[in-house]
Amino acid sequence: MTGYLVRRILALVPIWLGISLFAFSLASLSPSDPATLILEREQDEPVTPEQLEAFRERHGLNDPFVVQYARWVGRAAQGDLGESFRSGQPVFAELVSRFPATLQVTVPAFGVAVLLAVGVGVLSAVRRGSLSDHGSRIAALLSDSIPSFVLAYLLIIVFSVNFHLLPVAGRGTWRHLVLPVLTLGLATSASLMRLTRSSLLEVLDEDYVRTARAMGLPGRTVVLSHALKNALIPVVTLAALVLGSLVTGTVIVETVFAWPGVGKYVVDSIFARDYAVIQGFVVFTGTIFVVVNLLVDVLYVRLDPRVRLGGGG
Amino acid sequence: MTETTTTTADAGRSLEDADEVETGPGVFRRLLRDRLAVVGLALVTLFTLAALFAPVLAPHDPNAVDAVDRLAPSSWEHPLGTDELGRDTLSRILYGARWSVGTAAVAAVIIMVIGVVVGTLAGYFGGVLDTLIMRVVDVLLAFPSFVLYLAILGTLGPGLRNLMIALVVITWDEYARVVRGLVLSLRERGFVRASLALGASDRRLMVRHILPNVVPPVVVLASLQTGKLILALAALGFFGLGVQPPTPEWGTMINQSRLFLQTSPALMIWPGLAISLTVLGFNLLGDGLRDVLDPRMGSSKYQR
Numbered sequence: 001m002t003g004y005l006v007r008r009i010l011a012l013v014p015i016w017l018g019i020s021l022f023a024f025s026l027a028s029l030s031p032s033d034p035a036t037l038i039l040e041r042e043q044d045e046p047v048t049p050e051q052l053e054a055f056r057e058r059h060g061l062n063d064p065f066v067v068q069y070a071r072w073v074g075r076a077a078q079g080d081l082g083e084s085f086r087s088g089q090p091v092f093a094e095l096v097s098r099f100p101a102t103l104q105v106t107v108p109a110f111g112v113a114v115l116l117a118v119g120v121g122v123l124s125a126v127r128r129g130s131l132s133d134h135g136s137r138i139a140a141l142l143s144d145s146i147p148s149f150v151l152a153y154l155l156i157i158v159f160s161v162n163f164h165l166l167p168v169a170g171r172g173t174w175r176h177l178v179l180p181v182l183t184l185g186l187a188t189s190a191s192l193m194r195l196t197r198s199s200l201l202e203v204l205d206e207d208y209v210r211t212a213r214a215m216g217l218p219g220r221t222v223v224l225s226h227a228l229k230n231a232l233i234p235v236v237t238l239a240a241l242v243l244g245s246l247v248t249g250t251v252i253v254e255t256v257f258a259w260p261g262v263g264k265y266v267v268d269s270i271f272a273r274d275y276a277v278i279q280g281f282v283v284f285t286g287t288i289f290v291v292v293n294l295l296v297d298v299l300y301v302r303l304d305p306r307v308r309l310g311g312g313g
Numbered sequence: 314m315t316e317t318t319t320t321t322a323d324a325g326r327s328l329e330d331a332d333e334v335e336t337g338p339g340v341f342r343r344l345l346r347d348r349l350a351v352v353g354l355a356l357v358t359l360f361t362l363a364a365l366f367a368p369v370l371a372p373h374d375p376n377a378v379d380a381v382d383r384l385a386p387s388s389w390e391h392p393l394g395t396d397e398l399g400r401d402t403l404s405r406i407l408y409g410a411r412w413s414v415g416t417a418a419v420a421a422v423i424i425m426v427i428g429v430v431v432g433t434l435a436g437y438f439g440g441v442l443d444t445l446i447m448r449v450v451d452v453l454l455a456f457p458s459f460v461l462y463l464a465i466l467g468t469l470g471p472g473l474r475n476l477m478i479a480l481v482v483i484t485w486d487e488y489a490r491v492v493r494g495l496v497l498s499l500r501e502r503g504f505v506r507a508s509l510a511l512g513a514s515d516r517r518l519m520v521r522h523i524l525p526n527v528v529p530p531v532v533v534l535a536s537l538q539t540g541k542l543i544l545a546l547a548a549l550g551f552f553g554l555g556v557q558p559p560t561p562e563w564g565t566m567i568n569q570s571r572l573f574l575q576t577s578p579a580l581m582i583w584p585g586l587a588i589s590l591t592v593l594g595f596n597l598l599g600d601g602l603r604d605v606l607d608p609r610m611g612s613s614k615y616q617r
Contacts, residue, residue: 243457248459
């Protein structure tokens with residue numbers, strides 16, 4: 001098991017480095033020179049070429065790309081993502097302070113998605129080809145096709161504008177949470193639903209399920225305690241895969257509902273041309289990705305004896 | 314494309330048949346038997362026609378401002394009503410197909426060509442080139458594309474050109490992965506080895522024998538990818554990072570309708586419906602094509 005995990009960590013490090021390299025390269029893409037931007041902010045009179053040169057020399061901006069990247073990534077690995085143009089505060093601290101608000105939406109949304117996916121997935125696998133199976137397939141197709149911001153506005157129109165049941169936007173009471181969580185949960189559930197269904201169908205074909213049935217155990221017991229337990233193992237790994245749509249969805253949902261989390265912060269920063277925040281956000285999400293992937297691997301190893309005892313795969 | 318163990322006789326036959334991949338009318342007939350795929354095809358055709366014939370179909374100039382008829386409900390004059398500047402919503406949706414579907418289609422073709430070429434080279438030549446390319450693909454596949462689009466557009470600034478750059482730079486990865494895998498397995502197949510033994514050049518092998526066999530899965534991927542691209546374009550337009558107003562693009566239209574959500578929700582619903590139906594069309598078509606062309610790809614949907 002240790003060998004397996006070491007191998008996984010070794011595979012994830014280059015991915016993190018790749019993401020950080022991408023984030024660092026963004027700086028050279030920006031149409032306006034960050035050094036000029038910073039100097040202009042610090043003084044009222046126009047920036048002279050001498051000042052610019054002195055600034056670039058002082059901050060090592062004249063060094064080769066590789067040297068600059070190494071220095072930057074070294075700092076990033078220690079949580080130093082530079083400073084925001086707007087606030088002058090460290091980007092890392094700004095991101096971390098907004099992270100709880102983001103978790104407040106994403107964690108319950110993930111819960112909603114899993115409950116929905118497992119419930120519907122089980123129903124459609126057990127009654128394969130039935131009306132409810134077709135219904136769930138269509139629901140999954142729709143969830144894949146409707147953009148999450150459109151879904152969010154539809155929910156707002158129904159629940160906030162027409163029935164005045166829930167607030168349109170903002171953060172405060174639990175009622176503010178309902179629509180963002182619902183939007184994100186619905187938008188994320190489709191792929192989970194398909195995986196639960198196909199995974200359960202596969203398991204229902206296994207010998208031990210047939211044996212359990214032959215022994216005369218009731219269908220409910222067979223499905224819930226024998227099959228589902230094993231079918232959910234691959235679903236656990238999907239938590240890592242769904243993370244992508246969760247992150248994307250968070251950025252969109254937070255913008256629609258004016259939710260003060262990491263996603264809204266980065267969108268605001270884009271319009272303020274706060275490049276350090278954009279870079280920092282990429283590294284921040286990249287780190288979360290690597291960590292979650294690793295956690296899921298650990299969980300997978302613990303859940304699936306085939307991986308645990310087989311010496312890794 | 315049935316998978317058989319390649320005997321020498323097989324190899325000889327495959328060598329002659331290598332170009333005859335099932336892409337002919339038989340495939341189309343089988344596709345028409347799948348009801349959902351037909352719905353998909355109809356939706357895709359509908360919105361493609363809307364994009365092509367927008368100038369003929371649109372009752373008004375999409376950018377014609379009318380100070381009197383602002384935020385009007387639907388009427389004979391304006392079947393879907395008008396927006397905050399009195400512009401005809403139906404006309405803007407029709408012209409919007411050019412920007413939303415058209416841009417995605419152009420991007421999809423560029424991405425497909427780059428992905429297929431890169432994947433073929435990586436799979437065929439292997440070695441350092443392959444390792445390097447696959448490292449980049451690993452990173453791109455591991456990370457949500459939308460965050461990378463946001464980062465690139467946030468840095469470069471909004472607009473059509475930058476939008477294209479972001480989409481192309483980030484999205485070729487999946488084609489490259491799929492094509493590379495196919496090329497690796499094709500390279501071991503009898504008809505390719507036979508051709509190699511007969512002294513065919515690398516170029517001839519790739520163009521005559523490998524590329525035609527890569528087509529079916531790539532077509533499936535292209536349909537599903539175009540749906541994803543339309544979604545990404547709409548979301549970026551919604552953030553104000555896409556094509557700039559007054560250009561009628563569906564995502565941008567939704568962004569501008571936000572202020573009128575309480576009074577004129579229809580302004581948001583029509584472009585939202587247009588995006589959803591188009592994406593649904595490409596998804597249904599992609600699923601149908603997969604069933605017909607490449608049943609083995611069944612699980613690829615869950616890879617991401």
